[in-house]
Amino acid sequence: MSSQPSSISENEKHQPWVKTSHWIITISFLLLVFTGIEILMVHPRLYWGEVGNELTPAFLELPISRNHNRSDWEAEVPFFDAENSPVSAGRNGEEEMFNENGWGRSLHFLSAWFLVVTGLVYVILGLFTGHFQKHIWPRLRELTPIQLFRDIREHIKMKIAPPTGGPQYGILQKIAYMSIIFISLPMAIITGFTMSPAITAAFPFLLEIFGGYQTARTIHFFTSIGLEIFLVMHIAMIILSGFKQQVRYMTIGKQP
Amino acid sequence: MKKKQIITRRAAITTGVAALGALLIPGCNQPMPPNYGNILRMGDNFTYAAHRALFSSQSLAKEYSFSDISSMPATGTINPADTSKEYFSETYDKHLRSGFENWQLPIEGLVARPGNYSLDQLKKFNARTQITRHTCEEGWTAIAEWTGVPLRALLEHAGMMPKARWVNFYSYDGWLDCIDLIDAFHPQTILAYGMNGKNLSIPHGAPIRLRLERQIGFKSMKYLEKIVVTEEYVDPGDIGWAWYNGF
Incomplete structure (x- = not known):
């Protein structure tokens, strides 16, 4: 496992556990995106800090559902006598609102269970089998500006190498996979945990590191946008390098 | 290899x-x-x-300072005495008209001393005041100060029996929901009659609402009508929402 000549790994196929976890995570992720959009549509406003609701200003309002900018409210009643007192107001016309969270939230969390458990198994196996070391983690000699520029130039020219049938990745590819595995997905999971009242009661530091529930929710949203951009790029690269072959290699296909 | x-x-x-x-x-x-x-x-x-x-069953939800108190929408039922609504309650309407003078909270089921508690009686218990964050299933949050009697104190006063497993809540607007004993005995689980230093207002659940700080907002039932302690889970049917909402 130490410094094997690279010719050995060039014939290597995708490991079955890599393929299995890839597709479980794919399905979980798609369900998470679908239900995530549904949940966001119920309250399409984003905030910073601990607090955010329809009686406080939003940092970002997304016009993605009929719940956007509703005005059907009772008169505001201040809590205190002071001038800038926070207020209370009753919400009317809830039967007009969009809300499918009854199943949306449950499906989101069920999918998250599959993603987190599969992700944990994947990371443990990735570490112990040397998969990360051999295939995902960029080597120092690959990280030179010349190598990086060459890979960037070839991507711009759309000169995408044909699939090798295994985990022989270019430097940009490695950086992309590494960011997804070690930054984006963990970030989505941890900010998700920070939105749980039970988990933050057990681990209060989560609210401290993100600076509040709503900040975590906003970061969760932007992390998911990042993951969706990755998904689009990933599919684009697969199409450019030979869709049929790539899908075959990642599923049941044998190498030629 | x-x-x-x-x-x-x-x-x-x-x-x-x-x-x-x-x-x-x-x-x-x-x-x-x-x-x-x-x-x-x-x-x-x-x-x-x-x-x-x-x-840990005893871990506490974060408590905030007075200056963190924020605006808070009242959602779901905002007045059970509203005759135009499906959730209209004649009993609640009657209590509201008399300023909850004769209002009482019955505690029934697996308790040694079932009884009815008036507002005054509830206020005689040692009160707990906590400034906590309400986290709505929809995605919004609000911070408010809640004052009330710890549910634990009330259950002990009524003499909960060892066979008990669930604490069920009935509300004037027609809801039935329950919590387990870990939540029921949690120090921050209170029956709140005060909000932000005043009596709990009608839109927020007067005269008494539950505060359950380690679950999503809608588990903190408003307009409490009755508490029943049981050994078996009292099944309201699949209402389309998760029963446990710690997430």
């Missing part, structure tokens, strides 16, 4: 699953709410078992 592997895929997966299962065993001693054969509700129950197994 393959033969040298000490940790095989199969061994790793088996060990992982076994370890996870072992972690969840303590959670399974808890009676589970029905899942109605619905895979989503099975996932909710799994989350419930995991939270109960992994987290």
Whole structure:
């Protein structure tokens, strides 16, 4: 496992556990995106800090559902006598609102269970089998500006190498996979945990590191946008390098 | 090279699953709410078992300072005495007209001393005041100060019996919901009659609402009408929402 000549790994196929976890995570992720959009549509406003609701200003309002900018409210009643007192107001016309969270939230969390458990198994196996070391983690000699520029130039020219049938990745590819595995997905999971009242009661530091529930929710949203951009790029690269072959290699296909 | 592997895929997966299962065993001693054969509700129950197994039953939700108190929408039912609404309650209307003078909260079921508690009686218990964050299932949050009697004190006063497993709440606007004993005995679980230094207002659940700080907002039932302690889970049917909402 130490410094094997690279010719050995060039014939290597995708490991079955890599393929299995890839597709479980794919399905979980798609369900998470679908239900995530549904949940966001119920309250399409984003905030910073601990607090955010329809009686406080939003940092970002997304016009993605009929719940956007509703005005059907009772008169505001201040809590205190002071001038800038926070207020209370009753919400009317809830039967007009969009809300499918009854199943949306449950499906989101069920999918998250599959993603987190599969992700944990994947990371443990990735570490112990040397998969990360051999295939995902960029080597120092690959990280030179010349190598990086060459890979960037070839991507711009759309000169995408044909699939090798295994985990022989270019430097940009490695950086992309590494960011997804070690930054984006963990970030989505941890900010998700920070939105749980039970988990933050057990681990209060989560609210401290993100600076509040709503900040975590906003970061969760932007992390998911990042993951969706990755998904689009990933599919684009697969199409450019030979869709049929790539899908075959990642599923049941044998190498030629 | 393959033969040298000490940790095989199969061994790793088996060990992982076994370890996870072992972690969840303590959670399974808890009676589970029905899942109605619905895979989503099975996932909710799994989350419930995991939270109960992994987290301390005494961990406290974050409490804030007075200056953190924010604006707060009142959602769902905002007045059970509104005749134009489906949830209109004649009894509530009557109590509201008399300023909740004759209002009483019955505690029934598996308690040694079932009884009715008037507002004055409830206010004689040692009160707890907490500034906490209300986290709505929709995604919004608000911080408010809540004052009330710890549910634990009330259950002990009524003499909860050892067979008891669930505390059920009935509301004037027609809801039935329950919590387990870990939530019922949690120090921050209170029956709140005060909000932000005043009496609880009608839109926020007057005269008394539950505050359950380690679950999503709608579990903190407003307009409490009755508390019933039971051994069996009182099944309201699949209302389309998860029963456990710690997430």
